[in-house]
Amino acid sequence: SAVISQKPSRDICQRGTSLTIQCQVDSQVTMMFWYRQQPGQSLTLIATANQGSEATYESGFVIDKFPISRPNLTFSTLTVSNMSPEDSSIYLCSANRQILHNEQFFGPGTRLTVL
Amino acid sequence: GQNIDQPTEMTATEGAIVQINCTYQTSGFNGLFWYQQHAGEAPTFLSYNVLDGLEEKGRFSSFLSRSKGYSYLLLKELQMKDSASYLCAVTPGGGNKLTFGTGTQLKVEL
Numbered sequence: 001s002a003v004i005s006q007k008p009s010r011d012i013c014q015r016g017t018s019l020t021i022q023c024q025v026d027s028q029v030t031m032m033f034w035y036r037q038q039p040g041q042s043l044t045l046i047a048t049a050n051q052g053s054e055a056t057y058e059s060g061f062v063i064d065k066f067p068i069s070r071p072n073l074t075f076s077t078l079t080v081s082n083m084s085p086e087d088s089s090i091y092l093c094s095a096n097r098q099i100l101h102n103e104q105f106f107g108p109g110t111r112l113t114v115l
Numbered sequence: 116g117q118n119i120d121q122p123t124e125m126t127a128t129e130g131a132i133v134q135i136n137c138t139y140q141t142s143g144f145n146g147l148f149w150y151q152q153h154a155g156e157a158p159t160f161l162s163y164n165v166l167d168g169l170e171e172k173g174r175f176s177s178f179l180s181r182s183k184g185y186s187y188l189l190l191k192e193l194q195m196k197d198s199a200s201y202l203c204a205v206t207p208g209g210g211n212k213l214t215f216g217t218g219t220q221l222k223v224e225l
Binding site: 030031033041042043044045048058092094096103104105106107108109 | 148156157158159160163202204211212213214215216217218
């Protein structure tokens, strides 16, 4: 499987500020995704990061709040804008390669705390 | 809509066998995944089923019945390190994105 890294691994931010999370895959992948995992909860898909075009957002998530970039096949960023304490969560990047089957693998996550 | 159900918690004994069930109702189906997630870590891939039947991989096996919207993950010869959250996820038809269940927290005891 490819290796995914995320930066930062954790951060503590003030209300009203923005944070950009970076995701780097060590090989080219077909699809990249951003998920959120709130404390004690399962994963919720925020959006699909599309290379060279606007991301595809899931219901309840909007571009103004979570702008996403994917300038090439190995890199994506997620920005959490105008943060509030409700945005405190773990944000995970994942990538998909279809070889034998449609396997999706995850980065280590970014633990965000908003004060 | 999408609905994926799993038991919230399970407890089992070291060396025993445990079965974690998952039922799903989704608008399409393109495969079912099981992931393991230890506290504070990212989910790691365990298994993938797209056809009915049992897939065996070492101590772990996963079963799928598409007609029943049902899957289970079977863990044999349980070890303490198997204590983790187990996530069932479905790929609805038409895309590769995953819809996750609520996750099952498994505790393995001596």
